[in-house]
Amino acid sequence: MDKIIHQSSQTIFALSTIYGRSAVSIIRISGSKALQSLEKFGIYKKLEARFCYFLPIKIENEIIDNCLIIFFQNPKSFTGEDLIELQLHGSKAIIHEVLNYLSTIEDYRMAEHGEFTRRAFLNGKLDLVQAEGLLALIHAETKEQLKQANREYLGENSKIFQEIRQHILEIFANCEALMDFPEDDIGESIHSIIFEKLNEINEKISEYLNDNCIGEKIKDGFKIAIVGEPNVGKSSLINYLAKKPIAIVSDIAGTTRDLVRINLDISGYAVELIDTAGIRETNDKIESIGVNLAKNIILEVDLILVLVTKDNIESYKNYILDFDEQKHILIMNKVDDIENSKDINANHDMKYIEISIQNDKNLNQVMNAIKNKITNLASTNNPVITSQRQRFILQKVNKSLAEMINNFDNYQFIDILTEDIRVVVNHMNELIGDITNDDVLDELFFNFCIGK
Numbered sequence: 274m275d276k277i278i279h280q281s282s283q284t285i286f287a288l289s290t291i292y293g294r295s296a297v298s299i300i301r302i303s304g305s306k307a308l309q310s311l312e313k314f315g316i317y318k319k320l321e322a323r324f325c326y327f328l329p330i331k332i333e334n335e336i337i338d339n340c341l342i343i344f345f346q347n348p349k350s351f352t353g354e355d356l357i358e359l360q361l362h363g364s365k366a367i368i369h370e371v372l373n374y375l376s377t378i379e380d381y382r383m384a385e386h387g388e389f390t391r392r393a394f395l396n397g398k399l400d401l402v403q404a405e406g407l408l409a410l411i412h413a414e415t416k417e418q419l420k421q422a423n424r425e426y427l428g429e430n431s432k433i434f435q436e437i438r439q440h441i442l443e444i445f446a447n448c449e450a451l452m453d454f455p456e457d458d459i460g461e462s463i464h465s466i467i468f469e470k471l472n473e474i475n476e477k478i479s480e481y482l483n484d485n486c487i488g489e490k491i492k493d494g495f496k497i498a499i500v501g502e503p504n505v506g507k508s509s510l511i512n513y514l515a516k517k518p519i520a521i522v523s524d525i526a527g528t529t530r531d532l533v534r535i536n537l538d539i540s541g542y543a544v545e546l547i548d549t550a551g552i553r554e555t556n557d558k559i560e561s562i563g564v565n566l567a568k569n570i571i572l573e574v575d576l577i578l579v580l581v582t583k584d585n586i587e588s589y590k591n592y593i594l595d596f597d598e599q600k601h602i603l604i605m606n607k608v609d610d611i612e613n614s615k616d617i618n619a620n621h622d623m624k625y626i627e628i629s630i631q632n633d634k635n636l637n638q639v640m641n642a643i644k645n646k647i648t649n650l651a652s653t654n655n656p657v658i659t660s661q662r663q664r665f666i667l668q669k670v671n672k673s674l675a676e677m678i679n680n681f682d683n684y685q686f687i688d689i690l691t692e693d694i695r696v697v698v699n700h701m702n703e704l705i706g707d708i709t710n711d712d713v714l715d716e717l718f719f720n721f722c723i724g725k
């Protein structure tokens with residue numbers, strides 16, 4: 274059954290494209306009185322829904338612009354309300370005139386952040402997970418971010434969450450049946466069905482949770498740090514990978530103190546690359562703050578480029594206590610300084626990529642190694658969880674189900690189990706957005722821009 278369309282008494286409007294000079298600017302107007310704006314602009318023609326009209330809009334009889342106008346009639350619009358889209362020329366003067374004029378119409382006001390999408394959500398046009406997908410879609414900067422956002426926005430993940438909820442609802446129905454046959458054979462068999470189903474569903478949820486937070490990493494970006502002793506060429510390497518000079522390079526040991534960050538697109542994945550202070554014992558107050566930042570960032574990132582030179586080949590063991598090949602790439606720089614660099618790898622268990630940033634030697638191997646490591650990290654099945662909100666709720670569900678399974682034989686009354694399952698169903702409703710509270714909605718929609 275279609276949801277009842279919720280038409281707010283206030284009609285909202287906003288610029289949906291970026292403010293500034295451009296070929297086209299789009300202003301959207303949504304609400305029960307959206308059509309009134311056309312009369313105010315001197316358009317008395319009755320517009321058919323979903324047709325495109327090329328008409329002059331006037332303010333006090335003066336033409337402001339010739340524009341394309343589309344009328345989306347409720348419920349077949351993005352918000353579910355009556356919605357007008359004005360495609361104007363992208364001039365600041367036109368945008369000002371039109372927005373100012375709209376604000377003078379009774380019951381009209383400028384939209385708040387994400388208010389169009391919030392109305393769409395309230396009118397059942399999308400669920401909360403899809404709204405998160407839409408936000409990710411707008412923020413996507415790389416191909417993999419886009420693919421993940423589209424899966425979420427188009428409802429693939431919602432479908433999985435709905436299926437989980439459906440299975441839990443079935444268990445709930447089994448519990449109710451059990452109330453009718455508490456003591457006999459049928460009761461026994463339903464009892465074991467419930468136990469099996471609880472196990473089955475919770476294993477699936479654990480699988481989704483056990484994903485190394487890849488969904489969030491694809492969305493927010495993988496973090497990669499370059500670490501090593503002073504002067505090994507860390508800043509030279511970040512400048513090379515960033516293709517521009519973002520960090521100071523000098524032959525004075527201890528040049529970099531702050532964390533220097535840059536966002537890159539590597540093989541379609543968003544990556545934040547971080548240059549760090551050279552790690553050494555120092556009495557310099559500022560430098561030692563930098564060294565601490567470097568040591569701490571090692572614990573935070575997904576991948577570490579460990580840079581050494583022939584003089585300090587194993588020094589990384591002082592600050593990387595837990596060397597994991599998945600998480601680290603060992604690189605030896607300045608091989609231009611070494612007569613026969615092959616011997617260095619031969620003398621050590623660990624394999625280094627030998628490079629010379631100065632001579633542009635083997636730098637493509639560093640990029641390939643980074644690409645391989647990131648694609649390996651991301652190579653689980655498409656992640657289902659993409660936000661902390663979703664993860665927290667699923668963790669609650671997972672924990673509650675695990676407790677039920679562990680205490681299954683101790684449930685003396687089936688109605689207590691039924692009640693526990695009802696709580697879990699409510700968590701799933703919260704996840705999909707069938708139960709909401711204003712704080713959650715405020716937080717999510719505030720991250721949208723004003724015209725969305």
Ligand SMILES: Nc1nc2c(ncn2[C@@H]2O[C@H](COP(=O)(O)OP(=O)(O)OP(=O)(O)O)[C@@H](O)[C@H]2O)c(=O)[nH]1
Pocket residue numbers: 501502503504505506507508509510521522523524525526527528529530549550551552606607608609610628629630631632
């Ligand atoms: N010979 C040679 N010198 C290099 C190479 N790469 C960088 N250098 C030089 O090494 C010196 C230190 O380079 P940086 O990139 O500042 O080193 P860093 O690791 O960032 O140093 P800190 O910020 O002090 O920790 C500079 O003089 C660079 O020009 C290389 O491949 N070969």
Ligand SMILES: [Mg+2]
Pocket residue numbers: 507508509520521522528529548549550551
């Ligand atoms: Mg540096």
